[in-house]
Amino acid sequence: xxxxxxxxxxxxxxxxxxxxxxxxxxxxxxxxxxxxxxxxxxxxxxxxxxxxxxxxxxxxxxxxxxxxxxxxxxxxxxxxxxxxxxxxxxxxxxxxxxxxxxxxxxxxxxxxxxxxxxxxxxxxxxxxxxxxxxxxxxxxxxxxxxxxxxxxxxxxxxxxxxxxxxxxxxxxxxxxxxxxxxxxxxxxxxxxxxxxxxxxxxxxxxxxxxxxxxxxxxxxxxxxxxxxxxxxxxxxxxxxxxxxxxxxxxxxxxxxxxxxxxxxxxxxxxxxxxxxxxxxxxxxxxxxxxxxxxxxxxxxxxxxxxxxxxxxxxxxxxxxxxxxxxxxxxxxxxxxxxxxxxxxxxxxxxxxxxxxxxxxxxxxxxxxxxxxxxxxxxxxxxxxxxxxxxxxxxxxxxxxxxxxxxxxxxxxx
Numbered sequence: 168x169x170x171x172x173x174x175x176x177x178x179x180x181x182x183x184x185x186x187x188x189x190x191x192x193x194x195x196x197x198x199x200x201x202x203x204x205x206x207x208x209x210x211x212x213x214x215x216x217x218x219x220x221x222x223x224x225x226x227x228x229x230x231x232x233x234x235x236x237x238x239x240x241x242x243x244x245x246x247x248x249x250x251x252x253x254x255x256x257x258x259x260x261x262x263x264x265x266x267x268x269x270x271x272x273x274x275x276x277x278x279x280x281x282x283x284x285x286x287x288x289x290x291x292x293x294x295x296x297x298x299x300x301x302x303x304x305x306x307x308x309x310x311x312x313x314x315x316x317x318x319x320x321x322x323x324x325x326x327x328x329x330x331x332x333x334x335x336x337x338x339x340x341x342x343x344x345x346x347x348x349x350x351x352x353x354x355x356x357x358x359x360x361x362x363x364x365x366x367x368x369x370x371x372x373x374x375x376x377x378x379x380x381x382x383x384x385x386x387x388x389x390x391x392x393x394x395x396x397x398x399x400x401x402x403x404x405x406x407x408x409x410x411x412x413x414x415x416x417x418x419x420x421x422x423x424x425x426x427x428x429x430x431x432x433x434x435x436x437x438x439x440x441x442x443x444x445x446x447x448x449x450x451x452x453x454x455x456x457x458x459x460x461x462x463x464x465x466x467x468x469x470x471x472x473x474x475x476x477x478x479x480x481x482x483x484x485x486x487x488x489x490x491x492x493x494x495x496x497x498x499x500x501x502x503x504x505x506x507x508x509x510x511x512x513x514x515x516x517x518x519x520x521x522x523x524x525x526x527x528x529x530x531x532x533x534x535x536x537x538x539x540x541x542x543x544x545x546x547x548x549x550x551x552x553x554x555x556x557x558x559x560x561x562x563x564x565x566x567x568x569x570x571x572x573x574x575x576x577x578x579x580x
Contacts, residue, residue: 177375179350184358184525192264192359193522195256197534200347203250203320203386211327214248222284224277242267261360272373289332296326303409307575311411319389349381356530359522389466391415396567400574408576409474414569416467425552426560431460432507441490452483477577499554
């Protein structure tokens with residue numbers, strides 16, 4: 168595999184990831200913008216624009232026209248919105264790739280955001296929000312983030328709210344695109360089997376934009392605060408209680424990323440992890456139990472999620488705390504450490520077998536951190552991590568002062 172950096176004629180950054188064993192080619196356009204670049208009034212606009220990109224251009228009037236031009240050639244397309252980035256990708260058999268690349272460029276550069284489609288899509292997203300309102304394990308996570316980040320954009324739903332969506336106008340979307348979708352905020356990634364000179368010629372042909380001013384966009388920074396083991400309950404008549412307990416982490420950092428990841432796996436990655444074995448296998452308290460980690464440019468957070476019987480809420484939290492205390496005393500066996508490292512390496516190796524995952528994995532790291540690290544080098548760094556490295560990082564955050572718990576479930580009489 169060969170990874171190269173390039174710039175288009177207009178200065179747009181590109182990565183090419185050549186892997187001739189891949190039968191497909193994926194082009195992913197990554198934009199350094201997402202929900203944290205919004206305010207309370209336009210919350211959800213980044214996600215709405217992602218949806219609207221596929222609704223029509225001057226050349227392809229409808230979403231059906233776009234889909235037909237791609238799918239008749241065996242291609243697939245999709246998009247995603249996060250807190251700090253938005254992505255659009257197209258994957259196609261390598262023999263047809265050049266024919267469908269122009270379609271991706273057209274929808275990305277020339278989306279007209281038709282008013283009638285905008286009105287419909289806002290309704291669709293509102294139904295999406297309502298759907299997740301009815302999924303307790305998702306709803307409790309939203310409630311947790313609202314409390315953790317208070318009024319900061321990181322505490323708001325990426326999809327926005329019914330109120331904010333209904334207030335967004337077509338002109339707002341065009342203004343958001345103009346502000347955030349400039350070439351200095353974009354990285355184009357091509358991964359799979361291709362001829363590099365042909366790829367660069369096609370990218371320059373289809374993606375080069377005009378030379379108007381291009382600035383790197385900015386967001387409101389987030390800061391941690393003392394959580395003091397706060398506990399919140401939201402009552403809803405459902406079959407079980409869903410719990411999220413966690414706190415702040417440090418920001419995304421190459422020096423601390425692996426100790427955080429490997430510690431996460433020791434605690435909750437896979438069937439052999441400490442929390443899974445204790446909470447599910449030994450005590451039978453929960454069907455799902457997991458520790459999630461998210462790290463952004465300036466801050467991060469972790470959350471332990473589980474669903475338990477209403478009457479077992481406190482017992483389950485007490486047992487989770489026992490596992491964490493044991494973990495922090497350094498009771499991590501050599502087998503546990505080896506399992507966690509191999510679990511991480513195995514997941515990375517199998518996930519990066521497709522051109523789509525190659526483009527996303529390398530592209531997002533380059534967009535946010537200007538980092539390019541080959542998988543073999545990443546694996547070597549994993550192997551260097553020891554128990555002391557893991558405990559040094561996690562002991563900063565797994566404290567009562569840095570704990571907030573949110574429960575969604577029936578009121579116990």
